[in-house]
Amino acid sequence: MSAVADEPAGDTGEKSHDRSTAAADRLLRVFARFVAIGYLCYFALLVPEILEVSALVARWWTPTAAVLMFGSGVALGFASFRGTVWMQRTATVNALAYVVMVALWFVAWNGTQIPQDQSLWFTAFPGLASLAAAVAWRPRRAFVHMILVVLLAQCANHLVRDAPFGYFLAPDLAFAFVFCTVFLAAAVVGLGTGRTLDETIAVTQATAAAAASAEARNAERARFDALVHDRVMSTLLAVSRNAPRESLVEQAERAVAELDELRRGTDRESALDAAAVVARLRSAATEADEDVVFTGRVAPGSGDVAFPPEPARATAAALAEAVRNSVRHAGKDASRTVEVDVAPRWISVQVVDDGRGFEPEAVDPHRLGLEVSIRGRMRRVSGGPGGRAVRAGGRDPGVVVLAGSGRMNTANSTVSDLLRMHSRPARAFAVLYAVTCVVLALNTAPHAEVRWPLAIAVIVCVAAAYALVAVEGDPLPVRPALAMTFSGAIASASVLWVVPADPAPHPIELWPFGMSTTILVFMCVRGRTAYAWCGMLLMLVVAALWSHLTGPGMDYGLGLTITSAGPVLMGTVCAYTIRPLARSIYLLRARSMQRIAAESAAAAALEERDVRLGSLDASARPLLERIVSGEPLDENERIECGLVEARLRDGLRAPVLQVPEVDRAAATARRRGVEIVMLDDHAMDSASPEVRRAVYREVVDALDSVREGSVTVRVLPTTRAAMVTMLVKGEDVRRIEIGHDGRRTGN
Incomplete structure (x- = not known):
């Protein structure tokens, strides 16, 4: 089923620029179709009852009520393809039609009564009319509508039965209110979440852009800081200290080349395979120490993995600095080994020497070699989505660097998030559900032959409700879903075992069927439709066996409980419409955030790069090019190199x-x-x-x-x-x- 049908603005007088992506509009359409399909399901299930009780009222009432209630409900589905105004007008007609026709029932009733184990057909779906009200009106009016229609329907039910008006009235009202409230609240929350997503999209995009820009600037600064320290400052400092000219020329050439690459943007590479990662790390290690012992290992399954270039580049640069630190500080006789392991989701690098060790935590954080060139680079890797970095060191190993990068999790929000099924209000509804089960069980207890099975039914239903809102994961994990599948049958069997079939039980004494149906519907919502239908079939089997063993026959038990299949049918529709829609809404939102964040990050990084390159071009580049020329530097130039190096060091510290x-x-x-x-x-x-x-x-x-x-x-x-x-x-x-x-x- 299509989730969206765009209409011209002229048809409705509304803005249409965001109709294809507005979450509230898309959800409203799908909820309208959900209600329409619910009316079709109930009509198919209730036709025999409609015909049976038509003799209780004037001839005009039954066809008029059926056409207005079911006809306007089905028309709501068609109106959802026309536009929001048409949809809300049709939903208003349906919501009011239910109220008006139930009120007119009291006028049309001819005084004939029905047995206490029967109900009027329109009392099976007052909540459906309130869902239509939620499509048309604000939540407060929809809840007022729900209270009104439940009161009217239950009053009609208790007036027409051949029992005192107050007989089981309180538990009937409690069950009806809770049953309708749960579904109406879910609809209101879902539609409200859609509106919130639309209203906050601009702010969220601005926040994402600002955060991405700040992160990109910080990353670019950290990248330049490392380059300045490793290439520029080290070269200028060496010049100021009269280091051998031959090594300085090569070092200055590399610094200038890297600055040129940054200016041209040719430093950005495509993804690397595992062999290329190992080769880059080997080059970084041997460049810092030609005598280092390098071992590279590629884990099985890594050959076809594409590694992002930035984590590999950052790890290689950190590795080079770690080896240089070892060369400088481990001692002349120290030997070094580098071990690299590349796996599909991480890169591990270990640099070990047998010289003088150190405690990394004891190093002054203002020492730039460790803080900027190693730790800073690793923080850039760990700061990325799904990445991690760990640094360790001791007196035996000189430096150990572990770095990894993972995949980005995006758009993983589900229909459970849309309906806030794990929120505090959802848990509050679970508590209300539990209290209602206790109230219904207490009202059933005086008529039960044995009472302890009623406690089992309450415990099973409450446990299923708690698991529904407490257990996370989408779809619902298999074990909880399997337990919920049997919960309805167990609870129903526990009650039917102690409730006599003669005299016929009051419908409210079969409360486990209705309460368990709520669980089954939300199992469909959470992606376990097949399990929910298995649970529904098990409950029908229990009812059929009970009525068969106690005398009335299987048809009697099935007739009492078959209407519970209506909500499950609606839940099935939800599973195949609202679930994909929820994924689509969050996916579009996530992609929008990613696109805006990426554009903002790219612009911010480019701006920061231009600023830093301009500063280096003005201060350090002329000196680097002078060194590259190979001509001897005079004393004033060496002093200037020292001053520029000091100024750059101040900039980092x-x-x-x-x-x-x-x-x-x-x-x-x-x-x-x-x-x-x-x-x-x-x-x-x-x-x-x-x-x-x-x-x-x-x-x-x-x-x-x-x-x-x-x-x-x-x-x-x-x-x-x-x-x-x-x-x-x-x-x-x-x-x-x-x-x-x-x-x-x-x-």
Whole structure:
């Protein structure tokens, strides 16, 4: 069945630009068709009863009621293909037709009564008319409609039976209210969820775009930070320290080449196969240490897997830095091994040396080699959907890096989410269901030969209801579904075993059939239609056997319970219409979010890349190209390399302090020989522009005041009383503290 039929705006006077994707509109149409099919099912099941009780009323009432109730109900299905206005008008006619015709029944009734074990045919589906009301009206009016039609229907039932009017009236009302409320509430929640999805789509898209942009900027910054540290800073620092020129030329060439790749966008690769991943990791390891022992293993089933290039690139760069760290710090006699395992859903890399070890947690977080080039890269991998990264180290292994990437789970919301079946209100309805079962059992107890089986029926029904709202998974897991399949038959058999067939039981004494039918309907909703029908057949078998063994015959038992098949038929329709629609709604929403997030992320990453490349082009690239030329650098150029390296280091360690006035003051102080360290633990992240300007003035004053010595500027963690501290060592030693208002708090 089609979930959507678009109509021209001119037919309804409504906006049509989003008709094909509006969740509320699509759900409204499907619910209207759901109600129409429900009327068809009930009409097919109730025709014999309609004809049988037609003698109780004036001749005009039965055909008029049948045409208005069933005819307008079926017309609602056709109206759903015409447009929202047609659909709501037809639903209004149906909802009012039920109220009017039941009210007119009291006028048309000729006073003839029926046995107490029978019911009027229109009392089987008052909730269906209220579902039509939910299509046409707001929820509050729909619930008022439900209360009205249940009262009218049950009053007619109890007036026409050959028993006192109040006989079983309270349990009849309790059952009818709960049975109708459960389905009406599900419809109202589903339609409300659709409206909420539509109303929040713009905000959600904006939030997704902002989050994706921020994440992309952070990822691009982290990527540039690693490149700056591994290629640019290491080259400039080596030049400032008079390292051998031959190695520096090659190192500078690689740095310039990577910057060019970033500018051209040729650094973005297509997916890699397992062999290419191993080859890239081997190249990264041997580039850092030609003598490293490399072992690569590919797990079975990995040959046809396409690995995203970014996790592989990040892991390779982290591996190279880990090996370089080992070369620098493990000792001259240390040997290194690298073991790589590639599996379909993860990549594992271990770097081990037999030299001096270290505790990673003991390393200062401002040490850039470990924090930016290894941990930062691994965080980028772990930050991706489905990814994870673990870093470990100790005194035996020098560095161990484990990195993995997984698949993205998207659009996995289901009809259970649409109807909020695991929410607190759903659990509250389960409690109401349980209370109703207890009330019905207590009303049945005086007529039961033995009472303890009634407790079994209550426990079984309540357990099934609880499992329905507590057990997650779509479709419903097999074991709970199997238990629910037998719950109705067990509960029904428990009650029928102790309820005598003569005199005929009151319909409410067969309450397990109606209460269990509710469970079976929502089993269909949760994707277990076949199990639900098996449960329905088991209940019918129980009823037939009971009536056969107690005397009236199988037809009698089937006649009492066959109308329970109507809601299950409707649940089956739901399984094949609303379930696919729910998946479609969430899938379209997820794809929209992904598309917008991807576009925003790409734009943000490109903008951030241009900014960072522009900064590097202005500061570091001229020096790198000078090194690539192979010509000897004079002393001033070496000093300039050291100053640029220091400024880049400040940018990585304390980005919040990177403003022009602080940069100039720091460069001037360094030229005087002052040693400067800047650290950022994020207390200024939320500071106002006025407070930041005050802090920058204090930092500049401190840097300008020192002729020789050192200055350490640290932005403290947010939990500290002060926001910034400065330790100034010149002619004397001073400690300056700046509060969160930008003013000095101590010297």
